[in-house]
Amino acid sequence: MARWLILFVCLLAGALTACSPPPPAPMRVGVNPWVGYDPFVLAREQGLLDPARVRVVELGSNNESIRSLRNGVLEAAALTLGETLRLADEGVMLKIVAVLDTSHGADAVVASAAIHSPADLVGRRIAVESSAVGALMLSRLLAAGGLRFDQVEVVTVEAAQHENILDSGLAEAVVTFEPMRSRLIAGGGHVIFDSRQMPDEIIDVLAVRASVLTERGDDVIELLASWERGRRALEEDPAGAAALLAPGAGLSIAEYLAAFEGLTLKGLGDIETLQPGAAPSEADGVHKALVETLLERKLIRLRPDWKFLIEAAPAQDAQRLLAGRP
Amino acid sequence: MIVPLLARVPLRHLLPLSLVVWAAVAALISALAQMHSYDGAVESDMRRSMGERLNLEQQRIEVQHALGNRLQVRRIVAGLGLLTEVSHAWLTDRDGRVIASLRRAELGKPFAAVLEPEPAALRAALLDAASRDARKVQFLRPEGAEFMVGHAAVGSELRLLLSIDLERPLVERLYASRGELWIEGGVIIAFAALLAAALHRLWFRRMGRMTEALRAIGNGRLDTRIALEGRDELAQLAAAIDQMAAQLQDRQTNLQQLSTILARSPVIAMEWENSPGWPMNFVSESVGQWGYDRRELLSGELDFASLIHPEDKARIVAEVAAYLVDGPDEYRQEYRLRTADGRWIWVDDRTWLARGGDGRVTTISGVLLDISPQKQTEDALQASEDALRRINAGLEARVAERTAQLQVLNEELESFSYSVSHDLKAPLRGIDGYSQILLDDYGSALDDEGRTLIANVRRGVAQMHVLIEDLLAYSRMERQVLESRAVELAGLVDNLLAGRAREIAAAGMVVHNSVPALSVQADRDGLALVVRNLLENALKFSRNSKPPRIDIGAREEADKVLFWVRDNGVGFDMKYHHRVFEMFQRLHRAEDYPGTGVGLALVRKAMQRMGGRVWAESSPGQGACFFLELRK
Numbered sequence: 001m002a003r004w005l006i007l008f009v010c011l012l013a014g015a016l017t018a019c020s021p022p023p024p025a026p027m028r029v030g031v032n033p034w035v036g037y038d039p040f041v042l043a044r045e046q047g048l049l050d051p052a053r054v055r056v057v058e059l060g061s062n063n064e065s066i067r068s069l070r071n072g073v074l075e076a077a078a079l080t081l082g083e084t085l086r087l088a089d090e091g092v093m094l095k096i097v098a099v100l101d102t103s104h105g106a107d108a109v110v111a112s113a114a115i116h117s118p119a120d121l122v123g124r125r126i127a128v129e130s131s132a133v134g135a136l137m138l139s140r141l142l143a144a145g146g147l148r149f150d151q152v153e154v155v156t157v158e159a160a161q162h163e164n165i166l167d168s169g170l171a172e173a174v175v176t177f178e179p180m181r182s183r184l185i186a187g188g189g190h191v192i193f194d195s196r197q198m199p200d201e202i203i204d205v206l207a208v209r210a211s212v213l214t215e216r217g218d219d220v221i222e223l224l225a226s227w228e229r230g231r232r233a234l235e236e237d238p239a240g241a242a243a244l245l246a247p248g249a250g251l252s253i254a255e256y257l258a259a260f261e262g263l264t265l266k267g268l269g270d271i272e273t274l275q276p277g278a279a280p281s282e283a284d285g286v287h288k289a290l291v292e293t294l295l296e297r298k299l300i301r302l303r304p305d306w307k308f309l310i311e312a313a314p315a316q317d318a319q320r321l322l323a324g325r326p
Numbered sequence: 327m328i329v330p331l332l333a334r335v336p337l338r339h340l341l342p343l344s345l346v347v348w349a350a351v352a353a354l355i356s357a358l359a360q361m362h363s364y365d366g367a368v369e370s371d372m373r374r375s376m377g378e379r380l381n382l383e384q385q386r387i388e389v390q391h392a393l394g395n396r397l398q399v400r401r402i403v404a405g406l407g408l409l410t411e412v413s414h415a416w417l418t419d420r421d422g423r424v425i426a427s428l429r430r431a432e433l434g435k436p437f438a439a440v441l442e443p444e445p446a447a448l449r450a451a452l453l454d455a456a457s458r459d460a461r462k463v464q465f466l467r468p469e470g471a472e473f474m475v476g477h478a479a480v481g482s483e484l485r486l487l488l489s490i491d492l493e494r495p496l497v498e499r500l501y502a503s504r505g506e507l508w509i510e511g512g513v514i515i516a517f518a519a520l521l522a523a524a525l526h527r528l529w530f531r532r533m534g535r536m537t538e539a540l541r542a543i544g545n546g547r548l549d550t551r552i553a554l555e556g557r558d559e560l561a562q563l564a565a566a567i568d569q570m571a572a573q574l575q576d577r578q579t580n581l582q583q584l585s586t587i588l589a590r591s592p593v594i595a596m597e598w599e600n601s602p603g604w605p606m607n608f609v610s611e612s613v614g615q616w617g618y619d620r621r622e623l624l625s626g627e628l629d630f631a632s633l634i635h636p637e638d639k640a641r642i643v644a645e646v647a648a649y650l651v652d653g654p655d656e657y658r659q660e661y662r663l664r665t666a667d668g669r670w671i672w673v674d675d676r677t678w679l680a681r682g683g684d685g686r687v688t689t690i691s692g693v694l695l696d697i698s699p700q701k702q703t704e705d706a707l708q709a710s711e712d713a714l715r716r717i718n719a720g721l722e723a724r725v726a727e728r729t730a731q732l733q734v735l736n737e738e739l740e741s742f743s744y745s746v747s748h749d750l751k752a753p754l755r756g757i758d759g760y761s762q763i764l765l766d767d768y769g770s771a772l773d774d775e776g777r778t779l780i781a782n783v784r785r786g787v788a789q790m791h792v793l794i795e796d797l798l799a800y801s802r803m804e805r806q807v808l809e810s811r812a813v814e815l816a817g818l819v820d821n822l823l824a825g826r827a828r829e830i831a832a833a834g835m836v837v838h839n840s841v842p843a844l845s846v847q848a849d850r851d852g853l854a855l856v857v858r859n860l861l862e863n864a865l866k867f868s869r870n871s872k873p874p875r876i877d878i879g880a881r882e883e884a885d886k887v888l889f890w891v892r893d894n895g896v897g898f899d900m901k902y903h904h905r906v907f908e909m910f911q912r913l914h915r916a917e918d919y920p921g922t923g924v925g926l927a928l929v930r931k932a933m934q935r936m937g938g939r940v941w942a943e944s945s946p947g948q949g950a951c952f953f954l955e956l957r958k
Contacts, residue, residue: 022497025410033401045431057408058430060401073408160398161390180397248430250397 026055027212027219030065030077033058033159035178035249035256036101036204036263037078042241043230053219054226058248060160062131069094069207075216076208076223082132082290082299084207088309089300093210095311098224099270103177103202105262107133108194109141110184111173112166118145118193127157127171133202135297136290137175140201141193163187163250178259179249186255194262201290213311224268224318231265268315268322338530342522349518353511360507361500368496372411372474373465376490379409380463380478387417387426387480400426400433406488413473413489416440418456420483437487448489451475455487465490472496529560536564543567548575588612596630598690600650603629607689615696617666635662635670646677650687655679660697672701740805747798754794758787789922796924799855800909803931808849810936815880815889815956816841818850822858823878826865835865836875844880846887846956852932853956856940859925860891860952866919867895867950885958892951897944906942 031037043049044056057074059065066083068074070092078100079087088094115121118141126141128134142149155171162180165171166189173192176184185191195202206227213220234241238257246256294300332340383402390398399417403426406415417426418437427433432440437456441449451466455477458464463478476488532554542550548571554564588595589611597608606629609620622628634642638661649657656678662670677692761784769777819841823830830837846853861876868874871894880889898906898913905911907930910923929952933940937957944950 021501022494025494028408028410030408033397041430045429055407055410058401058404059408060398060405064405068408158398160401161393161395163397164393164395183397244431247433248400250400 023052024216024219026051026053027075027216027223028055028057028073029206029223030057030059030068030074032060032062032065032078033179033249034062034078034106034204035259036103036106036265038241038245038249039100039227039230039234039265040078041230041245041248042234043226045244046230046233048229048233049226050222053222056226061158062129062133063158066131069209072209075212076206076220078204079207080131080133081203081205081287082136082294084205084309085291085294085304086132086299087207088304089302094207094309095210095213096205096207096309097213097220097271097311097314098206098227098268099266099273100204100206100227101263101265102200103195103204103263104199105194105196106178106181106259107137107175107202108177108181108191108262109137109173109175110166110181110189111192112189115172115192118142118147120192121145121173122147122151123153124172125153125155125170126173126175127155127162127165128175129159129162130156132294132299133177134175135299136198136201136293137193137195139293139297140198141175144193144197178262179251179256181262182251182255182259186251196262198289201287203287213314217314217317220314221318221321224315225321228268228318228322231267234265268319271310271312271315338526338534341530342519342526345518345522345525346515349514350511353507353514356510356514357507360503364499364503365492365496368492368499369467369474372490372492372495376409376411376465376474376476376488377463379406380476380486380488383486384463384478384480387484387486391481391484396425402426403486404428404430411490411492411495413491414444415489416487417480418485418487422456425484444489447471448473448475452487452489456485467492532556532560532564536560536567539564539571540567543571543574548578585611592696594694596692596694598630598692600687600690603631604690605629616663616671633664635664638662646690649677649679653679655681663694671696671698673697737805740801743801744798744805747794747801750794751791754787754790758784758791761787789920793922793924796922796928800924800928800931803852803855803928803935808852808935810847810849812845813848813850813853815844815846815887818854819857819878822854822861826861829865833865833869834873835868836873838875838877840877840879841889842880844882844887844958846889846958848936848938848956852936856929856932856954857889857891859929860954863925863952864891864893864895864950866921867897867914868893869895871895871949882958887956887958889954889956890951892949894949897946897948897950898942899946900944903942903944907940 029040031040040056041058044051044054049056059068062079062083065074065077065079066087069077069079070087070090081096084094084096109118109126111121115124121141122145126138128138138154142152157165157170157174159176159180162174162176163183164187165174166184167187174180174184174189181191206224208220208223238260239253242253242256246253249256249259251259291300291303295303335343383406386402387399390402403415403417406412407428412428415426415428416424416432416437419425422437424432424435424437424440427440429440438453441452444452447468448471451468451471451473452475455464455466455475458477459479460477461479463476465474465476467474472491472493474490474492476490478486480486535554536552539550539552550571551568552564553568554561591612592615593610594613594616595608595610596606596613598604598606605626606623609618609623611620613620613623631639631643642659642661645657645659649655656676659675659677660672661675663673665671673694674697675692675694677690679687680689680691682688761780765777765780765784769780772780819839823837823839861878864876865874868876875894877892878890879892880887882888896914896919902913906913907926909927911927912921912923930940933954939955940952942950942952
């Protein structure tokens with residue numbers, strides 16, 4: 001009798017415990033309007049990612065990405081290295097799993113017709129996104145113009161609102177990036193300073209929450225693979241990609257394609273370039289100017305722990321996945 | 327299909343299992359009810375949270391749209407992708423074109439067109455929502471759908487539409503509450519399991535014992551007992567079964583004893599069917615004494631009627647037919663039966679009938695006893711009786727003949743006695759007369775011795791005379807015809823006493839006569855003779871007493887009357903009682919108490935002739951009492 005009962009209860013328990021937990025919600029990766037992140041968008045639009053595992057969320061600004069990541073609303077975000085370092089400095093447990101692109105011209109200071117050089121900005125209002133890259137660009141801009149911070153008026157404006165900033169007269173110059181840069185130029189603005197003058201200082205990375213990497217490593221690999229698939233699709237068919245994505249960026253196809261001239265998309269292997277050397281200072285060496293600026297502007301308090309921050313394994317796994325290897 | 331299958335499962339497993347299954351079903355129903363309530367709760371939560379979010383986005387989009395900041399508008403809408411519950415979001419313009427979406431490729435396309443890949447129900451709901459004109463944030467959820475559609479007007483031209491997934495939050499909610507469901511279900515099932523275990527322990531384990539015991543009893547092991555502890559119904563049932571088993575065991579023992587006794591007894595028990603030939607249903611083992619094998623008889627090869635003697639068969643068949651119809655239901659028959667070795671034996675068949683509800687006889691039962699020896703004895707007895715009867719007849723004839731001869735001889739003897747007595751009296755009278763003359767005439771010539779001798783002769787003559795008178799009286803008493811009639815006893819006694827008054831007075835005798843007024847059946851003269859003799863006897867033997875006393879009395883006893891005469895005389899020893907009433911027998915010397923020794927013999931003879939009885943009670947020196955027993 002007892003044997004029967006135990007068997008029955010076991011069967012019942014087995015049936016009930018077979019109720020597995022629901023699959024996790026898609027991993028959300030936040031991207032701001034920066035065109036350098038569009039391979040994620042392209043991968044989504046072209047079905048190059050598994051929507052059940054990865055959701056690419058287009059946000060209005062870096063700040064929105066940062067806030068969402070900080071608040072746990074995002075599991076991953078495409079951010080500039082500087083923003084990532086700031087967040088890490090705040091204590092948000094992040095991991096950099098990929099270098100997405102580097103900017104050499106796509107980040108720019110676009111000014112109205114009256115402003116011809118950085119030096120002309122004395123006493124002028126400069127719109128800038130409240131972000132590390134904004135601070136860095138502003139810092140480099142003022143340095144280029146031989147100006148001090150107190151000689152200009154800095155207005156904080158979200159990236160998505162940069163498009164009309166010059167027309168509205170709220171500012172005479174705006175520290176911005178593609179696609180807003182192209183939109184502003186199309187609107188009559190011109191570049192007085194850009195990231196070409198600060199090579200390798202503006203790097204975009206993919207940051208994921210450390211816990212996500214631990215708990216959803218496979219989804220992170222899928223995310224990285226999605227990037228790579230989107231990047232490759234973009235490079236293989238730039239025109240097709242432009243036709244698909246340009247309207248959303250508010251650019252023409254030509255403008256869209258031109259926007260990419262100011263940046264270099266990175267493959268998954270480029271994570272190695274961030275790998276820390278034997279000593280922390282070696283890593284700082286690569287990004288020394290960035291780290292120094294951030295420290296100087298008090299945007300970070302401590303030097304970054306590169307060893308903790310950089311996690312190359314998922315990118316390697318994603319490369320193996322893409323290569324069809326186990 | 328299921329019922330026979332379930333019937334094969336032992337109840338001790340089925341009931342506890344059913345209990346647990348019931349509990350599981352109850353837990354499942356409870357869980358389903360809770361799940362249903364979750365559905366409503368999730369929808370309600372979603373309406374609230376999405377309503378709040380859309381309320382915010384409505385404002386933001388409206389502002390950015392007013393500023394002409396299309397990129398920002400697109401990014402606000404795209405930012406809704408942060409909400410995992412939002413499957414999709416669109417912002418359409420007045421022409422129904424998508425101006426913002428979670429997917430960039432949909433921008434600029436007609437809303438209806440971008441919905442093409444969506445499931446029909448969702449598409450219909452979204453188109454329905456898009457067609458509505460309301461500024462208020464609203465939600466639609468088709469019946470049973472796992473999604474919800476939210477919509478809100480933005481300004482006068484734009485419309486924000488959301489496809490909201492309810493399945494995931496519901497699943498997550500369910501998953502989150504699984505612990506609660508588990509605990510609830512677990513408690514129900516555990517309770518049921520405990521109850522089942524308790525039932526098993528309290529009921530089915532004991533029932534198992536009972537079943538095994540019943541099976542053992544069914545297999546004939548009647549000494550099996552369940553002996554369940556407790557006072558519940560099961561224990562009571564077990565006690566009843568134990569009692570039943572004990573009774574069965576007793577009965578079986580009795581039956582075995584009876585069977586053994588029957589097998590060894592001369593009685594053969596049988597049961598017949600009420601059908602022609604009376605085939606046998608049951609025959610006791612004892613039929614072996616007739617040489618038959620009971621199996622042979624029960625096999626139907628032989629029917630009972632064929633064993634009955636042909637001369638008896640017709641009678642028996644007719645009698646049985648009558649009994650079957652009219653009763654009585656118990657009867658006896660004697661007839662001859664053939665044994666296995668061909669002998670004929672007489673049997674005494676005691677039969678009883680069992681009838682069904684319709685009065686028809688169902689079975690005929692009987693016990694048969696071989697009475698051949700009795701029959702032979704009866705025959706022998708009958709023969710002996712006949713012979714005896716013949717001998718008796720001869721004897722009686724001889725007795726009558728001898729009696730007649732005796733009668734004649736007796737009569738001759740009586741006649742002779744009478745004649746002798748009578749004839750003796752004449753010479754005796756002569757002797758008396760002549761001796762008297764001799765004494766008178768020649769007395770003086772005789773000397774004294776001569777006169778004394780003559781006086782002795784004369785005394786001897788007188789005594790001889792008395793003796794002859796007594797003998798004559800005795801003889802008369804034997805011969806004379808007595809007339810039995812009512813005689814007044816008291817009157818008779820009074821007359822006799824009156825006749826002896828002088829003698830009584832002379833002797834100074836005290837007579838106490840207490841005879842009541844009683845009547846007896848007797849011959850008056852005979853009775854007078856008897857009483858007179860007794861009185862004389864009493865007077866004689868109490869003469870020397872001081873004073874002499876006689877008590878005379880009588881009393882009734884049933885149909886008799888007891889009469890007595892008691893004196894205070896010399897009495898006698900009771901060891902001589904039988905001699906007192908014999909002829910010529912005397913217990914005292916004639917010199918002391920003169921007499922012939924005939925009186926009491928005469929009394930006895932007279933009483934015999936009158937159908938009465940006389941006896942005496944006495945002891946030496948204590949007087950004597952003579953009793954008469956007379957018919958009333």
